Amino acid sequence: MRSLAAVVASAAVVFPLVPAHAAATTVVDLGGPHAYVRTDAVASLATVDVFVRAGLDRETLEQNGLAALVAESVLRTPVAPAVGAAPIALTDAVDACGASISYAIEPEYVRFSLQGTPESIAAAAPLVARTLAAPSFAAPTLAAARIALGGRIADSEDDLRFVGMQMLRSSYYRDGAGLPAYGNAGSLSALGDAAARAFFAAWYLRGDAFVTVVGRTGPATEAASRALIAALPSGTAAAPSIAARPFGAEPKRIVTHRDVTAPYVAVGFAAPPIGDPDFAATWVMRSVLVGVFERGGATTPSPFFRPVGSMYAYDTAPAHFVLWINGARIDPSTGLGAVIALVKGTATKPLSETVLNRYKETARGEWALETLSLDERAAAIGNAIARGLDADAGDAVPAAISAVTVADVQRVAKKYFQKFDVALVIPREASGG
């Protein structure tokens, strides 16, 4: 039987002091660069994200994978966790402090995330700062980094949604922003220490960086923010503007073959980024496109069991939107035909107010669920800053969704959803047919 004594005793616990409302983001001057700080007093952990303007768009075609190789090398750099201690990889040293260090490669930025309790962040931040100031690009470090990236490449290849999305990104963006985030085995093996050193020297610059901090913030996270930013060499570098080829300008189907049992179809559309006046209406359109394929299941299905789903890369300008069709769940031709009919129909005939209101409600909720984890919350603030928006721009999206009209949805359907490219991932054994 359930422990009744424990139940009774637990009722005596004093309700923790919880602020009634979430605090807005505050801005801290780190001596030029800024930290954007949003406190969650209930959280036990904090995340300190450093956005370095050294993302994919700094790569040339020959350098594909270099942004990831440099970032991974930072994590693999040997560092002595204490005076006299044997050096170990930064990731292990940070883990031993009770924290984690990770990174994400984005079209414009590489985002390093240091996460832990305030105490563990205080212990780990000096190690991360020391490494960011002077990462190792020695052969053993690069070799370890290549192995780690090989794992990441394999993981992304296992998820057909990302395979399709990458095919469309490569077609959409003109330059490095469209390259695979982790490169490939061939490109990585061709990148050596000289390339890594040059990339780091050219783009890891304090003047282009900023920090976002979320969770149990305070003196430890502020000290960490200052240390991490100060570790980067001073300076700035001109940033390239990301250029795109409009989807459907030259209608095409991109095909690849994989060892899968059913085909996957990915349909790519141009889309407005967050902050654009059309963003909220496009987010609603996204809910419409996916929602019409929902079949009234018992629980929220995993992507593996969904007939149709979407990925909206709204954090980059130009942005794009990918609708994927799972051939194991719906006939791909039927699904694609339905998508085309839907986007054309929405452009020519306005949605009814009832339908619009239903999907606006869904869209508002889906937006709220975009930022459940500390990592997602820190990234969202950074994405807003990267787009030149207020740090809390994401908070305004639900109200913007509520204000979307049928005319707005029709406008974005006409503007963004009439031209598209299609990526096909086809089972290998069917390729000869």
Place this chain on the structure above:
Amino acid sequence: MKVTRAAIIAALLVCAGGTAGAQTQPAPTGILPGGVMYELRPDPAQSAAAIALWYRAPSGGFDMTPVPGLSRLAAATVAASTPITGTPLSALVGRYGGQLAVEAFADSVAITATVPPDRVAATLRAMTGDYFSPVVTAPGLVAGLADSADDALLRSFGPDAIEDALGAALFAGGPLHDGIIGTSEALAEQKLEGVRAFAARAFRPSNAILILTGNVDTSVLSSVANRAGPAGDAVPEPSAAEVARPAPAARRVDANIAGTGLAWIGPPIADEASATAMDFLADMLFAPKSGAIAKALGTRKASVTGKFVTYHHPGIFVVTISGEDAAAARPIVDQTIAAAIKPLAPGAFAAARAAFTYHLLQQMDAPADIADTFGWYAIEGDPLYAPAEGGTQGRYFRLVAGLSPASVARTAAKYLGPPPAVVTLNHVEHTERRTGS
């Protein structure tokens, strides 16, 4: 000692100074006037909230002949069934842009909705309405079967299948012996009446634990405070007895995955110090990338998982080994586990404890994760021991702080020293093809 529910409520009134139905702010833990135990942990900084209902119910059902997966099927069926008035819960949560999950364990089942803050009250009303007087319809059962078949299929290809098979090697009877996942074929044979009977017995207010986390207004509890079950519904289900085998068995089973499982019987949840040490050992040995076994395996293509599951009585420590290099990995796993009975050096122990603390906190990030933690420890009978309770100053992490190299080594010797139960899963060609519509 037998304590009536009325007595508990009276005690809570004394301890907490009120109930959730009153105008005052509800206590973080208590029992609603209708008889439902609740845990309320708001965090207004979150963008969403989680509402979870946990029930004590064996996965295989209450009948003499267990049907593994029945609890999940019943919970999914209720979610998909149209109540007398209103909309199926699954459709409602979908319309709100939220997520609805059903997860079954050996002797409990959880239904968790993650929704935006302005839909918490409506979702809470719908969930309590649907699960306190469950409606089971034929279309709901069709949807529930499809959902449970997908879940069973997905889990049958991963480490869950190995863990499931270990139950029968460790126990001669009880929910862990019977298994959790089930098969789509066996579930498809379930009739409406059987699912309805299970739901009526399992999904009662007095058998429920309600958890609210994330961006939730504490006043929402008052809207469901008086919801009660049928007359005479006053007793929660007891935890089912697990009958341990005198000696662990070795078993071979056909499955959708090839692999090996090892399992040991561990301490019950009431032995908090030992249970915490077992959690520590699991993390020290099996943490992805940073654990001792991940490092010992190097670049071998083997997937190895390990965890201690803090059940009411007893807990179990389970290890799964699969992948191309599983055979080569097995001796490394054995040796690394065996080495755990030797105390770590102080520096290494401090690092492992710091890492363990972080890994655990990191698993309690999103509202649904936090709700899971409260639900699990409450249903297993020790809510104050939940790692999410009190953060790093709570009881769980105080016990973590009290661990020492010697105490951990002693616990490892006691529980991981004896030979484990072993299962070997032979991969057989999967014949069930799911090609969608």
